[in-house]
Amino acid sequence: MSLRPWRNIERRVSRQIMVGSVPVGGDAPISVQTMTNTPTEDAAATIDQIRRCEEAGADIIRVSVPTKEASAALRQITRAANVPIVADIHFHYKRALEAADAGAACLRINPGNIGSEERVKEVIAAARANGCAIRIGVNAGSLEKDLLEKYGEPCPEALVESALDHIRILEDHGFRDYKVAVKASDVFLAVAAYHQLASTVDCPLHLGITEAGGLIGGTVKSAIGMGSLLWAGIGDTIRVSLSAEPEEEVRVGYEILKSLGIRSRGVRVVSCPSCARQGFDVIRTVEALEQRLQHIKTPMSLSVLGCVVNGPGEARETDIGITGGGQGKHMVYLSGVTDHHVQDADMIDHIVRLVEAKAAEIDAAAHPALDAAE
Structure with a gap:
């Protein structure tokens, strides 16, 4: 059940x-x-x-x-x-x-x-x-x-x-x-x-x-x-x-x-609608990430939350997460656990690299023989 x-x-x-x-x-x-x-x-x-x-x-x-x-x-x-x-x-x-x-x-x-x-x-x-x-x-x-x-x-x-x-x-x-x-x-x-x-x-x-x-x-x-x-x-x-x-x-x-959880392909983005509490421009960040991550076919999840009100809770349910912090310094979560900080200027490139690495990791685990042959 x-x-x-x-x-x-x-x-x-x-x-x-x-x-x-x-x-x-x-x-x-x-x-x-x-x-x-x-x-x-x-x-x-x-x-x-x-x-x-x-x-x-x-x-x-x-x-x-x-x-x-x-x-x-x-x-x-x-x-x-x-x-x-x-x-x-x-x-x-x-x-x-x-x-x-x-x-x-x-x-x-x-x-x-x-x-x-x-x-x-x-x-x-x-x-x-x-x-x-x-x-x-x-x-x-x-x-x-x-x-x-x-x-x-x-x-x-x-x-x-x-x-x-x-x-x-x-x-x-x-x-x-x-x-x-x-x-x-x-x-x-x-x-x-x-x-x-x-x-x-x-x-x-x-x-x-x-x-x-x-x-x-x-x-x-x-x-x-x-x-x-x-x-x-x-x-x-x-x-x-x-x-x-x-x-x-x-x-x-x-x-x-x-x-509906029926079928997955690519990155499922969980993001907030943004408000005055946001520590970074959530709307533009999500727009950029959705565009730059279209090439990812591996099913995985990414949470992008502007502040720490709901951010940690959502990040616990996603493969990669980020929540807005003060002074342009934001928390990155990996597999639901706080891992490191990233600065505003590097945030989008950094998330793209993390998603690409996670996708490669998931693919390698799913196809170990093929990965070894390569």
Whole structure:
């Protein structure tokens, strides 16, 4: 039994599928996705953006494939990518066939938009032949006309009915390597739809609050919506939808997962909002540290507190900590214990060096054989 039962999250039981080399669902780690925004026809620009997203930690990256030219570029893109590529398909079923042949690991489709059942059968056959998964993407902004007429407006029941209709198409053709999303920009609508769907199906669920907004507003909406679902154990892969660069979506995704103790990557910063008691400029210090520590992938924690009111207590819970002192002299904590002082002028560089050293120490302990070989 956990010593802290109030931290336990009981994850919904789902079957597992593979998106390329990444398992989704079951007991697999919750994967973090994003989507490129470069013209896919420009393979070089798209690959460059994929590299930045990979560096930020993206497990899966989605690429829009609206044209035949995009399909042609996708072959080069999938070969260059180090993570599975999902081809985003709307309306034209031939783009799905081309994407499957071009190396896409997953096809994001809405079977109802593909056309006749014969066309859907062709897409399923192409996915099966190429080892592709399929993501059914239901969105409140593009619900079928008959469902809008039936329910009068987008509602949880309409989103779930749309998803079940599309699932039935795949199941009728014996295809089960699929995951489902029921997204909406309205947090209440999306969360209610996911709860209903989660209790109805056993497939993996892709979480998202679509069209969430800019970096700040979209982060807040996504954290509330996806955070509440993840806390309830719902969700197997996530994409934070922001009007921002895609690597920012990845970073926010990890922050949501880190805040719930679900998955860790990089430095988790605990910092105070700052007040008149601060012994150094907390805001600028945290900004600088977050920027300079982006290259750290090793999970670890850092507390940055402006004074000694809460500083020692927070430092006891983190790998490295610093609290503000008088006359520009601040206390550094290592593994929760007071260790030494540092002056204002050296503080940021000093913390960066400590974090890098701690990361190397953690990595060496985790991979002793590899470290010895090097």
